[in-house]
Amino acid sequence: MEVTFWGVRGSIPSPGPATVRYGGNTSCVSVRLTDGEIIVIDCGTGVRNLGISLLGKGFGKGKGSATLLLSHAHWDHIQGFPFFGPFYVPGNRFTIVGGSRNSEFLERVLEQQMAAQFHPVQSYRNMGAQIEMRAISDDGEVRAGVARITAHPNQHGPTQVLAYRIEADGKALVYASDVGYEKGGPSEETLAVYRGADLLIHDCTFTPEDKAQRMSRGLSSLDDAVEAAVRAGVKRLALFHYDQDYSDHDVDALVARGRRQLDERGAKDIEILGAAEGVTLAL
Ligand SMILES: [Zn+2]
Numbered sequence: 001m002e003v004t005f006w007g008v009r010g011s012i013p014s015p016g017p018a019t020v021r022y023g024g025n026t027s028c029v030s031v032r033l034t035d036g037e038i039i040v041i042d043c044g045t046g047v048r049n050l051g052i053s054l055l056g057k058g059f060g061k062g063k064g065s066a067t068l069l070l071s072h073a074h075w076d077h078i079q080g081f082p083f084f085g086p087f088y089v090p091g092n093r094f095t096i097v098g099g100s101r102n103s104e105f106l107e108r109v110l111e112q113q114m115a116a117q118f119h120p121v122q123s124y125r126n127m128g129a130q131i132e133m134r135a136i137s138d139d140g141e142v143r144a145g146v147a148r149i150t151a152h153p154n155q156h157g158p159t160q161v162l163a164y165r166i167e168a169d170g171k172a173l174v175y176a177s178d179v180g181y182e183k184g185g186p187s188e189e190t191l192a193v194y195r196g197a198d199l200l201i202h203d204c205t206f207t208p209e210d211k212a213q214r215m216s217r218g219l220s221s222l223d224d225a226v227e228a229a230v231r232a233g234v235k236r237l238a239l240f241h242y243d244q245d246y247s248d249h250d251v252d253a254l255v256a257r258g259r260r261q262l263d264e265r266g267a268k269d270i271e272i273l274g275a276a277e278g279v280t281l282a283l
Contacts (some may be wrong), residue, residue, distance in 0.1 A: 001171045001283040002032045003199060007046020008275040010178070010205050010219070010241040011076050018247035023277025025049070026076035027177055027241060029201060033168050037145035038066040041164060041175050046277065047080035055085045062091020062129075067144040069151075070098035071177055072161040073109045081110060082119050082127075092129035095144075097136050099151060099162040107133045136162070152193040154179040157218025163193055171198045171283040176228070177241045179203050180218030185227045194232035198283045201275060202228055204239035204254060222254050226261045229270055236271040237262075238281075 007025030015024035026044030033039075040050065051059075058064045064086055071077055086092050098106040110133070116122045124131055136142055138153045147168035153160045156178045163176040174197040181187075186194070194200055203220035205211070211221035220228075222239070229237040239258060242251055255274040262270050 001034070001166075001169050001173060002280055003173060003201075003283060004030045004032075004050075004280040005046075005238075005275045005277055006030060006050045007042075007044040007080070008240055008242060008277060009044075009076070009244060010203075012244050013045050014244040021248040021276060022242065022251050022274060025277060026079065027071075028080060029175060031147075031166060031173060033145060033147060035145055037147060037168075038064075039144050039147060039149070039166060040066055040068045042071055042077045042177070043068065043079070043081045043084065044076045045080045045083070048083045048085075049277075051083070051085035051087075055089070059086035059089060059092055062089045064089075065093040067142070067149075068094060068096045069149065069164050069175075070096065070106075070162075071164070071175070072099065072156060072159065074178070077178075078110065078113060081124075082114060082121060087124070087127040087129045087131065090128040094129055094131045095134055096131060097134050097142055097149070097151075099136060099138070099153065099160070103133045103135045106135045150193065152190065154190060155182065155218060156180055157216065159218070163190070165193050165197070169283075173197060173283060174200045174234070176200065177203045178218070179220055179224075180216065181220070181224055185224065186231065191228070191232045194228060194234060197232065197234040199236045199238060199281060200229055200232065200234040201238045201240045203241045204258075205241055205243050207254065207257075210243065222258055222261070226258055226265070229272075230262065230265050230267045234270060236273070236281075238273050238275045240275045
């Protein structure tokens with residue numbers, strides 16, 4: 001399983017000289033299984049560059065297919081949707097999986113941002129590719145080729161967000177962005193979903209100090225990410241979804257501080273990294 005980061009930022013894109021190393025695009029991660037199956041997680045602005053790379057392959061000729069998983073529908077997770085090139089090539093096929101109550105509701109949420117007031121294409125049905133919407137129930141399961149994908153609801157301020165666990169090729173990847181745990185950290189149910197993952201991509205919007213000073217927006221600090229990784233016994237932790245105001249130096253400091261925290265907790269075996277645009281990890 002190969003995992004590539006296309007957007008690692010939370011809330012709003014933040015391009016500029018201070019963010020060139022980790023990148024300024026919002027949330028998007030792709031997974032390529034050994035049989036070639038492609039799974040995309042979230043459609044922030046990073047999905048545009050993923051689209052460009054896929055157009056050079058079968059997707060440019062209308063022969064591509066992929067499954068897109070949406071954690072939730074906040075802007076930084078769907079704004080790239082109308083700018084994903086492979087959607088505009090007839091013959092390509094996509095299944096979009098999200099956590100809304102039913103497929104019609106999921107479709108309405110995505111369709112709203114395509115309305116004429118917001119985007120000239122007006123409807124995803126005008127884009128050309130075949131797109132099927134499929135709502136997944138809490139703790140539900142879907143298949144994408146040989147991959148078994150389970151979804152688990154986490155709290156995200158006043159709303160909920162889905163964490164996804166993808167198991168394939170004998171490996172497990174967990175994506176848990178935009179989670180804001182209750183006091184006491186992740187629940188046993190949540191930890192069971194993260195347990196033993198080869199890679200946990202976890203929200204790390206803030207330093208603990210900044211989180212304490214911000215309005216409770218239902219997001220994680222470095223402490224929350226480290227806590228989840230240690231208690232779930234994961235092998236690798238990728239910090240993700242950084243605050244839009246954090247520079248590359250700020251993210252470097254988060255990673256170094258996370259390394260120290262893991263060592264202090266006797267979790268030297270857990271590898272930690274800061275997710276960065278364009279980086280591919282092999283699991
Ligand atoms: Zn977000």
